[in-house]
Every structure is written in C-alpha cells, then in structure tokens.
Amino acid sequence: MNRTPVDLSSQPRAVTLPNDFGKPLSLTASLVAEDIHFSTGSGVLTVEKLYRTPEGRVGYGIIAASSESRERRAYSIDDQGETLVADNGAYSVELPVADLCELLCMALQAEDALKTVGEHAQCCAAVNHDA
Numbered sequence: 001m002n003r004t005p006v007d008l009s010s011q012p013r014a015v016t017l018p019n020d021f022g023k024p025l026s027l028t029a030s031l032v033a034e035d036i037h038f039s040t041g042s043g044v045l046t047v048e049k050l051y052r053t054p055e056g057r058v059g060y061g062i063i064a065a066s067s068e069s070r071e072r073r074a075y076s077i078d079d080q081g082e083t084l085v086a087d088n089g090a091y092s093v094e095l096p097v098a099d100l101c102e103l104l105c106m107a108l109q110a111e112d113a114l115k116t117v118g119e120h121a122q123c124c125a126a127v128n129h130d131a
Contacts, residue, residue: 022089
C-alpha cells in the first residue's frame with residue numbers, strides 16, 4: 001500500500017523516528033509520503049515514512065518486522081548546496097552532490113545488492129540509456 005498524504009500543506013509537528021542502530025532522529029516536519037509493504041515470501045512487514053522540515057531537511061524512517069525480529073532505522077539528509085549531510089544516528093557523512101549518484105550506483109551494483117535492496121527496487125536500464 002502506497003500512500004501520499006492528501007493534505008501536503010499540513011503544519012509541521014514534532015516527530016521522533018526510532019533507531020536501533022544509533023540515536024533516534026528528532027525533527028519538526030510534515031509527513032510527505034509513507035509506504036507499507038508485506039512480503040509473503042519472507043514474511044516481513046516494512047513500514048517507511050518520509051518527512052520534510054520547513055527548511056528542506058529530509059527525515060526517513062523504516063521499520064522491518066517479522067515474527068522473529070524487528071529493525072528500526074532512521075536517516076536524515078540535509079542539502080547544503082554543493083554537499084549533502086547524511087546522518088544515520090551513529091555517523092554523519094558529508095557527500096559532494098556530484099559524487100552522490102556514482103556512490104549510489106556502486107552500492108546498487110554490489111554483489112549482494114539484490115539481497116540487500118530486497119523487493120523495493122528493480123535494476124533496469126535508464127530510459128535514456130541505449131541498450
């Protein structure tokens with residue numbers, strides 16, 4: 001189930017995204033999108049929420065749970081012009097925007113990418129890429 005909130009002009013509110021791998025992420029933001037997905041193959045329920053602050057900072061929270069386990073992760077991305085600051089609650093990394101696409105492509109091409117990405121991504125040629 002994908003859901004984009006009907007009223008995107010809603011007032012920002014205090015939000016704390018839980019994080020089992022670092023500090024919880026607290027921000028004052030509006031919900032801009034959420035997704036709930038259940039995999040019948042793995043038995044994992046995944047809930048994702050995306051928030052945006054009035055200043056443009058993005059907060060992303062994901063919870064994946066099965067009958068045996070639960071993982072909660074939180075991330076923030078702050079656009080600072082020529083760089084982005086990404087924070088996972090344990091580490092903060094400053095990335096030049098020009099290098100970000102290359103880094104993401106390398107991560108998706110890793111040998112275990114399909115296992116890591118799971119059912120939420122499909123690898124295919126870009127529409128402007130000649131086959």
